[in-house]
Amino acid sequence: MIAFGIMQLISLGSAGQMTMPDHVCIGQTRKYYVIPGQDAGSTFTWWIDGNFVPGINTNEFVHSWNYPGTWLLEVQETSANGCPGPKLSGLVFVNPPPEIQVSVSDTVICDGESIAFSVQDPSSLIWGNWIYDLIVEPDAGITGNTISSTYTSPADLNETLFNNDIALHKVVYMFMPGFLTDEGVKVCSGREVKITVWIYPEFRCKKVFPEIPNAFSPNGDGINDVWNITGKESFPDIEVTVYNRWGQAVWKSVVGYPVPWDGRSKGKALPVDSYHYYIVLHNGTRAIIGNVTVVR
Numbered sequence: 001m002i003a004f005g006i007m008q009l010i011s012l013g014s015a016g017q018m019t020m021p022d023h024v025c026i027g028q029t030r031k032y033y034v035i036p037g038q039d040a041g042s043t044f045t046w047w048i049d050g051n052f053v054p055g056i057n058t059n060e061f062v063h064s065w066n067y068p069g070t071w072l073l074e075v076q077e078t079s080a081n082g083c084p085g086p087k088l089s090g091l092v093f094v095n096p097p098p099e100i101q102v103s104v105s106d107t108v109i110c111d112g113e114s115i116a117f118s119v120q121d122p123s124s125l126i127w128g129n130w131i132y133d134l135i136v137e138p139d140a141g142i143t144g145n146t147i148s149s150t151y152t153s154p155a156d157l158n159e160t161l162f163n164n165d166i167a168l169h170k171v172v173y174m175f176m177p178g179f180l181t182d183e184g185v186k187v188c189s190g191r192e193v194k195i196t197v198w199i200y201p202e203f204r205c206k207k208v209f210p211e212i213p214n215a216f217s218p219n220g221d222g223i224n225d226v227w228n229i230t231g232k233e234s235f236p237d238i239e240v241t242v243y244n245r246w247g248q249a250v251w252k253s254v255v256g257y258p259v260p261w262d263g264r265s266k267g268k269a270l271p272v273d274s275y276h277y278y279i280v281l282h283n284g285t286r287a288i289i290g291n292v293t294v295v296r
Contacts, residue, residue: 020073020090023127024065025179025188026097033060034075034088041080048073068096070126093127098177098190100132106195109161111202117157117195119175128179131186135174141165142199152180163199166236170198210235210279215293218263226260227292229279237282242275242292250275263294272296 024030036042036059046053046061049072053061061075071092077085103118121130135148144161163169177190211230218225232238240253242261250265263270272294279288 022092024094026068026094029064031062039079042077045076065094068094095126098179098188099123100175100177100193102175102193104195108198110200111163114160119154121154128181131180132175132177138171139169142169142171145171161199163201166201170196172196217295219296226262228260232257235281239280241278
């Protein structure tokens with residue numbers, strides 16, 4: 001007589017074990033076994049959804065679940081003298097991979113602008129509950145972003161981001177889906193969706209152009225003695241070079257144009273004339289070329 005076995009399972013790499021049914025994530029490998037009868041020499045036959053599993057005749061069975069669905073796992077012990085015992089069975093619930101859909105892709109915005117994330121759950125669960133972790137990693141100098149958190153249902157985001165620096169910075173959003181068991185344990189991590197939002201500093205987003213005078217009079221009367229370029233503050237990398245009518249460079253600013261040109265070259269006053277200028281903003285736009293006249 002064959003003793004009635006209890007079908008039990010143990011997940012590979014797990015220290016615990018439980019009786020059927022089993023709850024599995026797609027792609028996971030499980031080890032199942034039954035407690036054999038007292039007679040030695042028994043063999044075991046295994047079936048999945050009524051389909052015979054070849055090559056397995058022991059009380060242990062290892063299987064990788066590569067398709068979602070509800071599966072019937074069966075096993076039957078046969079004694080050494082050919083006497084079959086009862087079929088034991090248990091259900092295996094295999095979830096599809098956890099997924100998450102986010103409406104936004106990598107993008108660039110300006111300081112103080114908003115960006116909206118629409119989050120959706122496309123998963124068709126067989127067991128458990130959908131969940132996702134949102135990991136938010138802002139660069140130093142960025143404010144306005146949400147903090148990292150865990151969500152048990154889709155939560156749309158509307159972020160208004162501020163770049164408090166003068167350089168381009170970013171915020172990285174990582175959406176990491178998974179499943180939550182009835183016991184509150186997160187399992188079955190899915191493919192991470194990573195979104196990078198770059199934020200330009202304010203001055204790079206303003207539609208400001210420098211106002212460049214076409215003449216000035218460096219005669220020491222305190223009026224228009226230097227060549228002031230209005231709006232230069234919006235272009236911190238601006239560089240100005242001045243040439244004479246023969247194409248020789250007579251003056252060049254340092255970055256930022258902190259000291260306006262006073263009509264001199266190497267400390268010597270230049271004659272009244274029309275001079276060419278070449279201004280580079282270093283913001284991805286073309287250089288500005290024109291003429292300025294020195295009058296006295």
